Amino acid sequence: MKIEKQVLTRVEGEAVLHLEWDKGKIIDAKINIPNTRGIEKVLEGRPFMDALVINPRVCGICGHAHLIATAMALEKVLGIESISTKAKIVRSITQLTEMIQNHIKWFYFFVMPDFVKINENLNEYKSFKGVQWRKAVSISSEIVKVIALFAGQWPHSSYAIPGGITSTFGEREVFRAKNYIKKTKDFFLKEVVGIDEEEFLKLRKKGNFGELKGDFGRFLELVYENEMHNIGKAYNRFLSGGGLYLCLKPSYKKGKGRRCKFNVEEVKELNPPDYTKARPVRYKGLPYETGPLARQLLYKNPFVKKLYSLYEDSYLTRVSARVLEIWELLSLIEKLLEKLIEHLDEKSFEGEINKQASGQGVSFIEAARGTLIHKVVVEKGKIMKYEIITPSQWNLGPRCNKYLGVAEKAIIGLDSELKAEMVLRSFDLCSVCTTH
8 A cells, every 4th residue: 555645737726636555546535735815814804895806816717707706696785686687698708708718728738738648649739839739729818808898808807796797888899709709619610529510510419429520539539548438437416506508597416317406505615624725515415516517417418418328427528528518608608699789778787886785695606617606794894704615615625524525536446646637637626716
């Protein structure tokens, strides 16, 4: 028996993986997130509007989701029950756009370069040098311009406020946004799946993922070549609390086929064990996986349904769900942009902001990595308590006295350090989000 300590690279922030081995197999895994910035403590005692500027700094990748979650929680404090359709649509468009750029970067910067360690001839996926890596940098820079059109900047936007949004725009900005979405769809079809839209939609209808080409097709080949299609399974239990798609309400799925309404009051954040600063999160006392795999199963994406029927919550299914979600998000943004044109004359902001308000607010939305929850208590305009539960806590959080963390369980039984890292990255490791 041996124990290894490994500092992980290509991670947002810092993380250490502790592995315990016996007879060539991993028999225990601990994910150590050693640092925390204490954002929740920083917020205490401040005017509640400060949270709109501070919270997007929780993460440089998904800060927009934190902004919108903050605005929604503060709306509960202020008793703001509704905002204009225009503001709702724009918040959704920018939120979804942030998720797309994250998915693209994750696949090309984290997933595919791992296979370069296995096969050095995959020059097109080498970090900084590979042609596909560079194309991903270019298109991810293009897509975030959609956020800039409506939010003024990215990252760390602060345009969403209680009662709506602060930005003004017209048909010109909507048209430009459509153009950026089209460019990204063209990238997805040409580079990611390697076929035209008509053929892609035919395959999607039947769930024939094995006929996809492009970089995703190459990913499938590499997974099968290295016998990785059945590794990385966790609890086979999924949660999507924040809603996202036009037809998907907040809900969770336990095991196969059971769908239930999500109750945020059943979410509990526990004390961390002694090996990490991260806090485990449980729903009704149980660990759940959140993120694209959970969303796409609930959304009944035909590709993901087929993958899941074959390989359940494996590394292959998890990565595939996130890559293929890019198309679903792009298609949804197109619909939202069309709808936005009908509401351009509406007000961006409605209501009043009482800066001496008292109250409590809870919000939950979907970020790129999964369900994000914000809870705030305000007294006479000052934040008394703020709690943030991130998707990374669900997926990468540590064990409690009953259960291993989701990612920890997915690593047990693997036979190599590299595979352990790859399974961990399939959850999109972000230490700054995990401990914020």
